[in-house]
Amino acid sequence: MQKFFWIIVFLFIGIGLPAFSQNTSLSGVITTSNSGNPLPGAHIYFKGTNIGTASNNKGHYELNSIKPGNYSLIVSFNGFKRIRQEVEITEGRNEMDFSLEESNSNLGEVVVTGTGTAHHLKNAPVPSELISSKEVKSVGATDFNDLMLSLSPSFDFSPGTMGAFMKLNGLSNDFIVVLIDGKRLYGDIGGNIDLNRINPDNIERIEILKGASSLLYGSDAIAGVVNIITKESGQKNHFSNTTRIRGNNTWQQNNVVEVDAGRLSSHTSFDRKSSDGWQLSKYEEVGDELVETEEKTMKAYEDFTLSQKFEFAATPKLDFYAEGSYYQKDMFRQQSVADYGYYYQDETYGAGTKYLLDNRDYISFDYHHDKFLYYYRYNHDDVDGDFQKDQKTINNDQRLDNARLKYLNVLSSDNTLTFGVDYLNEKMVSANRLVDGEADAYTIALYAQDEMTFFDALDVVAGVRYVNHKELGSAFTPKLSALYKVGNFNIRSTYGIGFKAPTLKELYYNYEKRGRVYLGNTDLDPQESEYLSVGVEYNTRLVSLSASAYRNNVDNLIDYVDGGGENVRIHDNISEARSEGIDVLLDVRTGAGFSIGGGYSYVDARNLTDDIRLEGVAEHSGNIRLAYDHHWKNYALNANIFGRIQDEKFYDGDPNAKGYDLWNFTTNHTFSNLGSLIVELSAGVDNVFDYVDDSPLGAHYGTLTPGRTFFAGLRINFSE
Structure with a gap:
């Protein structure tokens, strides 16, 4: 191919x-x-x-x-x-x-993820949530988790040893398709996507679709789609460096070099992050006892990502691109608590082309490959000679190949058709954890979508996706979204069917952790969902308010259950689960440079078979944002207060994770009129009121914040 x-x-x-x-x-x-x-x-x-x-x-x-x-x-x-x-x-x-x-607001900004075509946010027929470049910059976040917790009440993260488990409206990251510039982020560690590869300083904006409303990106997006659009200035010659430092010797850096030679352009970025980690409690749960430990709750780590993209405009109608990236992360553990730490490596490459048939129609093809490797790296020599310091042993090798062909036909200003073919192949290699040493599965999907406008007040998007899975057969997943505009009000509704085949891990992967055995199950059925949401928005020059209610019914939900032994867990289908709730978002410009914003999310997520809440889900979450902006001739000030308030999370048979409220203060200072240079300074305080969850290691945490932390950053931007 x-x-x-x-x-x-x-x-x-x-x-x-x-x-x-x-x-x-x-x-x-x-x-x-x-x-x-x-x-x-x-x-x-x-x-x-x-x-x-x-x-x-x-x-x-x-x-x-x-x-x-x-x-x-x-x-x-x-x-x-x-x-x-x-x-x-x-x-x-x-x-x-x-x-x-x-x-006056984000409503005039353009989103593309919902339909694959450009719409102003306020007119997007598929309900979309946008986190703008200004909001991303104002947070000054260490990682993707902190960024989303600061800006969206619908997202939550359950901290784990090897990363954070992301949830959207009560459903886990297994049901969330994460895209970077429209390409799938791949690589599962401990049951969650390695989100550490995302550097907030390299994000231009984030577009979010909730529920099974996405036709273009897969019916397996039962909880939703998160599309992270990275920065690409498009300037002739551009260089930027962003460096931030926080407590616990936490560093993050983003470097970008762009060269535009006319028809050929190059975009190079290098990201680096590191931290000494920290300990929340000196005690660890071992059975029913608490014992002292030197294990850090947040492990020390060091990582970097190098990415390169070339674009070539062959004609005014035809262009090509080729891109690749390399990521490496070391997560360190002390010799006194473990023989090894964790080591991750990811390699991606891809290419594509787009041909404009006329001023509106086009055909495009994209190919994307991702290879994610997960190792143990030993931190000392073994006295018996079984391993040596820095020796790596691989746990699994995960590979993704994704080819997409898309045709867009604008029949008129009121009618746009989109057709596509999507081929996705996954392969896993693990000699010690898979019965046959490797496993693979492919999915072929065909889709058709029609965007229609009626009477200038009603926009409808309707379509269907046909999915054929190598092992589990076929399914049709229809989608329907509608937007009705009357005055300053928008009424939105969306309905979608989801289909998600079991992952290779759920089917075939077996491993042991802390004395407990976890088993795959080849008799699993696919998970299916039915999603419905209805929302109302009120928009004026100074006020934007939206409220939406949703219900997401999931049949054959896969989760670990009792495997027939005290310490044996096996994947199985829970016959029925449901997540329903309400999301509210508010943005008010009060004048004189001040604005107030935030949101609230209520989630009732339940395992209906056992009549209990789904684990790791908080019922109530909220965000508050107070901002001040002022521009002088050569200087701009942006100051923000962010608050995140969240109640406890349920865990069946275990203590719940504690609720918390965290408050951050950030300032950003931009100095311009320096010729080809722009200099930006940032400074602030995370966790102003010094909250720390000092539960013993091994407990469920709501947050891993180390307490009050000061940070500072510098960005230098050069272009000509």
């Missing part, structure tokens, strides 16, 4: 080489309307082509090698109102300046 793909790539490149004009250009300056200051990083492009760029730190932009003619020109920047203007480009040098007006 890969050889065939690259043959097509080079053929298209050869065909498209002479397609650009060499003598025509468009240049100018993009500024803010309120101050007239230059606006760095604003995107400007011709709709229906791949011709585009971004303004440098002086607000200047330049587009070269343009074919003379009439174009629809788009100028956009996050947090500002988009400009669309019909322009005529003539032979030679053309000059145009633009002034962007700041938007």
Whole structure:
């Protein structure tokens, strides 16, 4: 498949080489309307082509090698109102300046995950939640977990030895499809996705779909889809470095180098994070006793990620990309508590192409490969000679191959069709934990989606996805979403069917942990869901308020049950489970630079078979955000107070995880008018009131915060 793909790539490149004009250009300056200051990083492009760029730190932009003619020109920047203007480009040098007006809320920002087509958030027919670049920046989070806890009440994380178990509206990360720039994040450790690969400083925005409402990204997204869009400035020559330091010698760093040579562009990023870890309690639960331990609740770690992406515009209608990344993480444990620590390694590569058939229609193909390796790394020499210091023994090797073909056809301004084919193959290799040493399974899916607008007030998205699994047969999963607009109110509703085959681990994986044996089960049935949500939004220039109610019924939910022995657990189908609740989001601009926002989530998640709550779920969660923004000519201040309030989490037969409330204070200072440089300083306090859960090691934790922690950061941004 890969050889065939690259043959097509080079053929298209050869065909498209002479397609650009060499003598025509468009240049100018993009500024803010309120101050007239230059606006760095604003995107400007011709709709229906791949011709585009971004303004440098002086607000200047330049587009070269343009074919003379009439174009629809788009100028956009996050947090500002988009400009669309019909322009005529003539032979030679053309000059145009633009002034962007700041938007009053996130509602004017564009989302694409729900339908695969661009919609302003307030007009997105599939209910979507957006975490903007401004919100991401304002938190200054150490990791993805802290970021989401600060900004979305619908998300929760249950800390574990090797990572955090993510939940969305009461359902675990097994039912959440996590995407980075539309590509699946793969690699399971201890039952959860390794979210540590996500550096908050490299995030542009996050788009969230809840429930089985996604047609394009798989029917296995029973709880929802999280699409993380990474930063890509689009500037000609760009370099940035972001460095943050916190207590416990916790460092995080993000470096980006971008070069745009016209038709060929390169994007390189390097992320590094490390921490000495910390201990919440010097005691550990061993059976019914508490014993002293040196084990750290948060393990010391060190990791880095290197990624590279090349893009080539063969013609104004045809472009290609190739990308790859390498990730490595060491999680250390003291010799006094364990013979080994954990070591993770991830390699990805992929390529794709997109061909614009006209100003609106296109066909695209993407291929993505992910290989995730999980090892034990020994931290000393064994006296019996069984292992040596730094020797690694592999636990499992997980591989993903995903090929996607998509065709979008805009029949009219009121009707858009999307068709696609999605091939997904998973393979696991583990000599010690799989019966036959390896296992694999593939899924082939076909989907069709129709976006329709009626009477300018009603938008409907309807479609169906056909899924065929290697072992577990076929299923049809229809989706239907509707948006009705009346005045300042939006009424939204979505209905979807989900189908999720058991994972390779659930089917075949066997292992032992702390004296307890965990077994796979080849007799598992697929999990199926039925999701329904209804919501109302009220939007004005100063106030945005939304409330939505949902119910997610899951049949044949897979979980561990008693395996016939005191210390044996086996995967099995719980006949029925349900998650239902209410989400409320509020954003108010009070004037003079101040704003108030936040949200509340009520979740009733139950195992209906045993009539008990689902484990690890808090019923009540809430977020509060107070912000102040002010712009002077060459200096901007952003100050924030974030609060997270959450009640206890239920665990059957074990003590519940404690509820908590955490408050953080952050400030961000931006210095501009430094030529090609922009300098940003950040500083703040995490956990202002110094809350610590000092439960013994092995207990269920609501949060692993080490207490009050101070942090500082510096970002240097250069472009020309």
